Amino acid sequence: MNENDAQMQTIMGLIVNGGNAKSDSMEAIHAAKKGDFETAAAKLADADKSLIEAHHSQTAMLTQEASGDPVPVSLLMVHGQDHLMNAITFRDLAGEVVDMYKKIG
Structure with a gap:
């Protein structure tokens, strides 16, 4: 795998896992609204797992940059970082x- 493919895989890790975390957080809210707190807790736990995976992707880029190998900034990478930050905020609020x-219940 070349460097460009590795970076693309890392960026996709941000996007996919950030999206999964946000989706699971929303499902937790919907479950809680119905009074299904067991499912809500499970969905929040799933969101946390996705956020951990997304953080692994982000940490890989930070480590690369810190070791003196600059990480090229692309629109896709900015999109991935945006996904992650929104997912973190959404998870906290969920x-x-x-x-x-x-x-209330």
Whole structure:
């Protein structure tokens, strides 16, 4: 695998795992809204696993940069970072919303 393919794989890790984390977070909210807190907790745990995987991708790029090998910035990479940051924010808020539904119920 050449360097460009490796970077593309890393970027796709950000996009796919960030998207999965956001989707699982939304599913957790929907489950909590229905009173299904067991599913909500499982979906939040799935979101956390996806965020860990996305962080591995991000850490790979940070490590490369820190070791003196610059990481080229592309629109796709910016998109991947945006996905990750939105997913982190969404996951945090989903946890709060699930907790709110528990208290209301």
